Amino acid sequence: MFAVVQFPGSNDDRDMRFALKSVLGADARLVWHAEAELPPGTRAVLLPGGFSYGDYLRCGAMARFSPIMGAVRRFAEAGGPMLGTCNGFQVLCEAGLLPGVLRRNRDLHFVCDFVHVRVERAAAPFTSRARPGQVLRLPVKHGEGAFCASREELARLEANGQVVLRYCDASGAPGGNPNGALHDIAGIRNEAGNVFGLMPHPEHAVEGAIGGRDGVVILGSLVDAVAAARGGA
Amino acid sequence: MSAAQEPAVTLERAREHGLTDEEWQRILEILGRPPSWSELGVFSVMWSEHCSYKSSKRHLRKLPTRGEHVLQGPGENAGAVAIGDGLAVVFKIESHNHPSYIEPKQGAATGVGGILRDIFTMGARPIASLDSIRFGPLEDPKQQHLLRGVVDGIGFYGNCVGVATVGGETTFHECYRGNILVNAFNLGVVEADRIFLANASGIGNPVIYAGSTTGRDGIHGASLLASAEFDETTEEKRPTVQVGDPFTEKCLIEACLELMRGDDVVGIQDMGAAGLTCSSFEMASRAGTGIEMDLDRVPQRAANLTPYELLLSESQERMLLVARAGREEAVCAVFRRWGLDAVVVGRVTGDGRMRVRFHGKTVVDIPVDPVSASSPELDRPAREPATLRERQKLDLASVAPEEAPGEALEALLDDPNFGSKAWIWRQYDQLVQGNTILRPGGDAALVRVKREDGTPTRKALALAVDCNPRFCFLDPRGGTIAAVAEAARNVACTGARPLALTNCLNFGNPEKPEIMWQLREAIAGLGEAADALGTPVVSGNVSLYNETHGVPIHPTPTVAMVGLLEPWERHAVSHFTAPGQAVVLLGETREELGGSAWLALRRGLEAGLPPRVDLEHERRLHRLLARAVREGLLATAHDVSDGGFAVALAECCFLGEADVGAEVRLEAALRPDALLFGESTGRVIAATGDAAALLRAAQEEGVPAREIGRTGGARLRIGGRGAAAWIDVPVARLRAIFERALPRRLEAGEAGAERGGPA
Numbered sequence: 002m003f004a005v006v007q008f009p010g011s012n013d014d015r016d017m018r019f020a021l022k023s024v025l026g027a028d029a030r031l032v033w034h035a036e037a038e039l040p041p042g043t044r045a046v047l048l049p050g051g052f053s054y055g056d057y058l059r060c061g062a063m064a065r066f067s068p069i070m071g072a073v074r075r076f077a078e079a080g081g082p083m084l085g086t087c088n089g090f091q092v093l094c095e096a097g098l099l100p101g102v103l104r105r106n107r108d109l110h111f112v113c114d115f116v117h118v119r120v121e122r123a124a125a126p127f128t129s130r131a132r133p134g135q136v137l138r139l140p141v142k143h144g145e146g147a148f149c150a151s152r153e154e155l156a157r158l159e160a161n162g163q164v165v166l167r168y169c170d171a172s173g174a175p176g177g178n179p180n181g182a183l184h185d186i187a188g189i190r191n192e193a194g195n196v197f198g199l200m201p202h203p204e205h206a207v208e209g210a211i212g213g214r215d216g217v218v219i220l221g222s223l224v225d226a227v228a229a230a231r232g233g234a
Numbered sequence: 235m236s237a238a239q240e241p242a243v244t245l246e247r248a249r250e251h252g253l254t255d256e257e258w259q260r261i262l263e264i265l266g267r268p269p270s271w272s273e274l275g276v277f278s279v280m281w282s283e284h285c286s287y288k289s290s291k292r293h294l295r296k297l298p299t300r301g302e303h304v305l306q307g308p309g310e311n312a313g314a315v316a317i318g319d320g321l322a323v324v325f326k327i328e329s330h331n332h333p334s335y336i337e338p339k340q341g342a343a344t345g346v347g348g349i350l351r352d353i354f355t356m357g358a359r360p361i362a363s364l365d366s367i368r369f370g371p372l373e374d375p376k377q378q379h380l381l382r383g384v385v386d387g388i389g390f391y392g393n394c395v396g397v398a399t400v401g402g403e404t405t406f407h408e409c410y411r412g413n414i415l416v417n418a419f420n421l422g423v424v425e426a427d428r429i430f431l432a433n434a435s436g437i438g439n440p441v442i443y444a445g446s447t448t449g450r451d452g453i454h455g456a457s458l459l460a461s462a463e464f465d466e467t468t469e470e471k472r473p474t475v476q477v478g479d480p481f482t483e484k485c486l487i488e489a490c491l492e493l494m495r496g497d498d499v500v501g502i503q504d505m506g507a508a509g510l511t512c513s514s515f516e517m518a519s520r521a522g523t524g525i526e527m528d529l530d531r532v533p534q535r536a537a538n539l540t541p542y543e544l545l546l547s548e549s550q551e552r553m554l555l556v557a558r559a560g561r562e563e564a565v566c567a568v569f570r571r572w573g574l575d576a577v578v579v580g581r582v583t584g585d586g587r588m589r590v591r592f593h594g595k596t597v598v599d600i601p602v603d604p605v606s607a608s609s610p611e612l613d614r615p616a617r618e619p620a621t622l623r624e625r626q627k628l629d630l631a632s633v634a635p636e637e638a639p640g641e642a643l644e645a646l647l648d649d650p651n652f653g654s655k656a657w658i659w660r661q662y663d664q665l666v667q668g669n670t671i672l673r674p675g676g677d678a679a680l681v682r683v684k685r686e687d688g689t690p691t692r693k694a695l696a697l698a699v700d701c702n703p704r705f706c707f708l709d710p711r712g713g714t715i716a717a718v719a720e721a722a723r724n725v726a727c728t729g730a731r732p733l734a735l736t737n738c739l740n741f742g743n744p745e746k747p748e749i750m751w752q753l754r755e756a757i758a759g760l761g762e763a764a765d766a767l768g769t770p771v772v773s774g775n776v777s778l779y780n781e782t783h784g785v786p787i788h789p790t791p792t793v794a795m796v797g798l799l800e801p802w803e804r805h806a807v808s809h810f811t812a813p814g815q816a817v818v819l820l821g822e823t824r825e826e827l828g829g830s831a832w833l834a835l836r837r838g839l840e841a842g843l844p845p846r847v848d849l850e851h852e853r854r855l856h857r858l859l860a861r862a863v864r865e866g867l868l869a870t871a872h873d874v875s876d877g878g879f880a881v882a883l884a885e886c887c888f889l890g891e892a893d894v895g896a897e898v899r900l901e902a903a904l905r906p907d908a909l910l911f912g913e914s915t916g917r918v919i920a921a922t923g924d925a926a927a928l929l930r931a932a933q934e935e936g937v938p939a940r941e942i943g944r945t946g947g948a949r950l951r952i953g954g955r956g957a958a959a960w961i962d963v964p965v966a967r968l969r970a971i972f973e974r975a976l977p978r979r980l981e982a983g984e985a986g987a988e989r990g991g992p993a
Contacts, residue, residue, distance in 0.1 A: 007483050008697060009481070010484055010485070012484070016667060020668070023688065023689075035571075052393070052484070055480065101360075112661070113659075113661070113665065114660050142663045142666070148348075177673065205666075207668075210670065210803065211671055211682060212665065213667060
């Protein structure tokens, strides 16, 4: 079962469930933030986009104190696959499950548009369906999406191959960075490789005529990984 | 100030509250005594222009509001129209002009919040927003500040609340310099048999207050600000602008929709203009009941609020519900789960009176109906403006022909009215809820319909909002007809069938007969066009007193049209999609340059009669477009409107992600500038892989159509009968001009501000 955590102010929770359930045929459910535990049988956790608690303080800063977050942390520490998009990425950073922070966009404006990202690491559980270097077209929609970390942290991320997605132009060449993220970083994973945060929205690119199908590369990889883990267990 | 210390109420006080001497007399008759201070507040807001529509309602009554699909016409929070398979759409457009001029970010944000509440109040999940916003010339730093603020506000609220902003229009004209317009539209989807109304029925049922706490913000905000002209004191009214909290609204949406899936809610209404007063009176009035309320129970965010303030506060994100007796705890528990206040503040009574207590004393005791349903109605005098006939005169022979059509096209595309609005809509979440098929930038947005449980359908809604204020200035009736026709045509260009419309009538001071005449004419035109096109008026809003220092805006009857497309997988787009397709011009071009953008921009004239609209032709055109899309004949359909043919064709070339050039020839025997830049209505540029089939379909549907050229190449070439092309430009050059029109002016403004220039 794919648990999509619903914080007050989550906006893309239902869309994530739709993408996993209606498009990819997975068993996906919304899990209310006030629960103390994830439902039994949870195989993957998704932290959706939106404005948890209105993001009035700092994006994701309140959500990390939600009751469910204890269980979320334990799930991640036990190696369970976890994907945070946009606000979910911000929550993961605030909770210390991913390094770095997401700062206000370079031009100070919210930006909603389709961007290109290059898959820097094609591997389970999040990008096994991609070719290395494959360019995906995905939407972003955020006001605070500029990934930022210390020089040492960035060097570590690069050296460990933790940068999963990087903004680029349509051909895969450098460019097209919509928010001023350092190293053009659009998505990173943790050192263990089971927690992935990204600013683009794969759940809004799963239906061809509505945003394209490139989001399936990411969400489909996660579905594959969960199926493989179950098969192996 | 306690209730006991409230000021004595006199005629003087009533006048200060904007009430007329006649209205004061009427209050004395209704009550049989002078009103209390709180009651005076109640009367003043309920009878304000904004809440009572007293200047417009006798004219609005003539509008066509019924149709086979209409489930709910005007009079409720929003209109509702059936879209088949047990589903309905609920939609409305509403103005937030005055607050947005005073405090652009919060004014626009609360405009979005207010219209959203009108939609989910009826049990519908809001899925798509549009905004029609109008400013003075963009070179003016003050207008840039207003534009930035309004866009920031729309994004701040709409993005956070999780409803996609899928389209709209932004225009600039001198007439809005002192009075910008912010009209916000929202549409929601609901099961047709689960529509909730704002009824306080069932004697003894609990009245529940839910949502944000009540503060002093916005007292007399919408009701008073929007019921008088602007002058030097307007700035002092900044505190009367409300402040928006989209996070609370998001939680309210989810809590209300969750509740409305069950049977505990009897009636529900949001607290908008005139807050608790307006919502309680309207709910009781519709049900023919009364309400008794205890103000001490109202959740409050400020200390020592007086009953007057509690009744008139326009604090945002608040709802009033009537629940089934005995279910109050269950209802309140749902709100609490979403972190919201919810308390029982009163009961429904059977005596038709509004009784409000505060600290144990009755502070309001008024019969509901005379205040609400039977509020004053005026028959204001109307007179055609003395200068109108003069303005309508235009001798085309005396207008010098365009000497450089290519330059004219570039000048038009560089004008902020035509230039790309991507700078604006990139700041809005256009995608949330995952239904956006056609994003902003084209003729209409196209949004797929999902059921509340997430099941996708093959239905999509086409949405467009339009008004050409120059046309309406020169001919309010004809201009309004043109606005309806254009909105319907935009919707039809996707392949959708126009279903119904909502409107926002933005006008000047109705106490002036010339303004009243404009309003009356516009309403007549609205009715005529809605009737002829079979698109009833199901909701709307009137915004008067859009004047500063006695200078009114151009009449601006904004029309938002909703169309239905099923199955949506086949639809047309506004841009050319491939080279080698035939370009077909549907409709007829006449020598109509009156009221055109070309005439204004290149000749400095705002004169003549706007192009005439043949509503029967429009209907045939809509039918043809729907058929051609259904039969797979249409790749591209783009409406020809302001700027004329040349602008529309240029847009076809660069509105897509990749440029697609075109070469066309216009052979009609008209002056070339009328062919290129005239704004004859009822025209669409189409691109097709099967010109013969499209021309045949056009003939069968009775729509004039002519194949004029082909798509392809990197240039836009438009020629006439002669050998030399009138316009021959690289598409990339036109795109660059189009895309830079707004940013280059805004960046210049930023640079000016950084240098310490005027902000």
